[in-house]
Structure formats: structure tokens, C-alpha cells
Amino acid sequence: MKTFLELARSRQSDRAYEPGKKIDPEVLNRILEAGRMAPSACNGQPWHFTVITEEPMLGEVAKATAGLGMNRFVKDASALVLVTQEPTNITSRLGSRIKNKNYPIMDIGVATAYMTLAAEDEGVGSCILGWFDEKKIKELVGIPKDRRLQLVLSLGYSTKAKHEKVRKEWDEVISFEKY
Ligand SMILES: Cc1cc2nc3c(=O)[nH]c(=O)nc-3n(C[C@H](O)[C@H](O)[C@H](O)COP(=O)(O)O)c2cc1C
Structure with missing residues (x-):
């Protein structure tokens, strides 16, 4: 079993x-459950996960x-999770306003990241997608007009070997005690 750091890497x-x-539906459910368990500002959980597994909708x-030229690979995904932003609770809304932050967007990123790691743990490949025709997908799956579809998570069994991670150097992004 992989440690958390091994999974992240x-x-x-x-x-x-x-x-x-x-x-397998049980595997998929565990991935979704990881998203459901994610932390969020004031526990607002401002998300809805629409899971697409069947043709022709998947295609x-x-x-x-x-x-x-983006996201052509998505056509071979086994499942897509559409992460819609839902209204958050009053405390998170107030906090966002007072502190000039967009907590729901952060929450959605965290929940989606949880699902990618759960997928990795299950041996399922994933890719977070921020590039898509939001209006079209909303129409296709019946997401209400006043909601934002913020992210799509593609899931499937990878056919390629692991690639090398490209990351900024430790010292560029991490410092102790001072910025
Ligand atoms: C908010 C967000 C949006 C992204 N959108 C796309 C996308 O539309 N298409 C894509 O191929 N990758 C997308 N990615 C994946 C990033 O390109 C990828 O995470 C980054 O290059 C680091 O590579 P790694 O995930 O393989 O470590 C997105 C990632 C995030 C977090």
C-alpha cells in the first residue's frame, strides 16, 4: 500500500x-466518497458531482x-465527474465577502484533488479539466443555468507509463519562518 506522499508523487x-x-461501480463510489469527505470553508460543501459513465452521454x-487541440484524450475516458459549484452556506459567503476570498472555488479544487488521489489509490488514472464548453455540457446534462460548472474530472485506465514530474524547485515555493 502506498503512503500518502507516494500517492501524491x-x-x-x-x-x-x-x-x-x-x-467498477464500487471503485468509482470510493473515488466520489473521497470528494464528498473533502474539507470546505465553514463546511459549506458547495459542490455537486454529476457522474457520467454511459454512452452516448459520455461521448x-x-x-x-x-x-x-486540448482534451482530445477525454473521448476515451471511462467516466467523467462534472464538478458544479453549488450555493455555499451563509458563514462561508460572509467570510468570502469580509476576507475578499472566493472560498467555494477553493473548496471545489480541494474536493477534486481528493478525488484524483483516491483514483490514484485505486489504480485509476485521472485528469482535472478546466477547459471545456461549459454551456454545452450544462445543456447536455441539465445543470441549471444559474450554476457554474467549474471542473471536469476525467477518469480511466491509463495506457501510458508514468511521466516525470515537472515541479518548481523546493526553495522557490517553500520557505520557513519568512516569505
Ligand atoms: C484547475 C486545473 C485545470 C486543468 N485543466 C486541464 C485541462 O483542461 N486539460 C488538461 O489536459 N490538463 C488540465 N489540467 C492538468 C494540469 O495541466 C496538470 O495538473 C499540470 O500540468 C501538472 O501535471 P501533473 O498533474 O501530471 O502532475 C488542469 C489542472 C488543474 C488543477
């Missing part, structure tokens, strides 16, 4: 999947994530 954005390979949503 081995998780990567997988952009090639075995076409047509299903993810149609995948198509709406592709454009300008």
Missing part, C-alpha cells in the same frame, strides 16, 4: 485511457471538453 494527469474499459460530454 505518483498521481499525474493521465491523458491516454483504455477505450471502453469500465470502472457527447467528452466532445464538449475538446477544442483548440
Whole structure:
């Protein structure tokens, strides 16, 4: 079993999947449960996860994530998790306003990251997608007009070996005691 650090190091954005390979529903549910358990400002949990596993919707949503050469690989994903921003609670809203922060956006990023790591733990490849035709996907799956679809998470069984992590140097991003 991998330690958390090993999982964090081995998780990567997988952009090639075995076409047509299903993810066992129990595995998928555990990935979603990790997202549901994520922390959020004032425990507002301002998210809804719409899970797409079946054709033709899978193909149609995948198509709406592709454009300008981006996200063509999504067509082979086994599942897509659409992360919609929901209204948060009053305390988080007030906090956002007083402190001039967008807590719900942060919450959504955290929840989605949890799912990527849970996927890694299950041997499922993933890629967070921020580039997609939001309007089209909302229409396709019936997300209310007044909601924002903030992220899409593609899931599938990777066909490629792990690539080397590209990260800024430790000293560039981490300092102790002073900025
Ligand atoms: C908010 C967000 C949006 C992203 N959008 C896309 C995307 O639309 N398409 C894509 O291929 N990768 C996307 N990525 C993946 C990043 O490119 C990737 O995480 C980064 O290059 C680091 O590589 P790694 O995940 O393999 O470690 C996104 C990641 C995040 C966090």
C-alpha cells in the first residue's frame, strides 16, 4: 500500500485511457466518497458531482471538453465527474465577502484533488479539466443555468507509463519562518 506522499508523487494527469474499459461501480463510489469527505470553508460543501459513465452521454460530454487541440484524450475516458459549484452556506459567503476570498472555488479544487488521489489509490488514472464548453455540457446534462460548472474530472485506465514530474524547485515555493 502506498503512503500518502507516494500517492501524491505518483498521481499525474493521465491523458491516454483504455477505450471502453469500465470502472467498477464500487471503485468509482470510493473515488466520489473521497470528494464528498473533502474539507470546505465553514463546511459549506458547495459542490455537486454529476457522474457520467454511459454512452452516448459520455461521448457527447467528452466532445464538449475538446477544442483548440486540448482534451482530445477525454473521448476515451471511462467516466467523467462534472464538478458544479453549488450555493455555499451563509458563514462561508460572509467570510468570502469580509476576507475578499472566493472560498467555494477553493473548496471545489480541494474536493477534486481528493478525488484524483483516491483514483490514484485505486489504480485509476485521472485528469482535472478546466477547459471545456461549459454551456454545452450544462445543456447536455441539465445543470441549471444559474450554476457554474467549474471542473471536469476525467477518469480511466491509463495506457501510458508514468511521466516525470515537472515541479518548481523546493526553495522557490517553500520557505520557513519568512516569505
Ligand atoms: C484547475 C486545473 C485545470 C486543468 N485543466 C486541464 C485541462 O483542461 N486539460 C488538461 O489536459 N490538463 C488540465 N489540467 C492538468 C494540469 O495541466 C496538470 O495538473 C499540470 O500540468 C501538472 O501535471 P501533473 O498533474 O501530471 O502532475 C488542469 C489542472 C488543474 C488543477
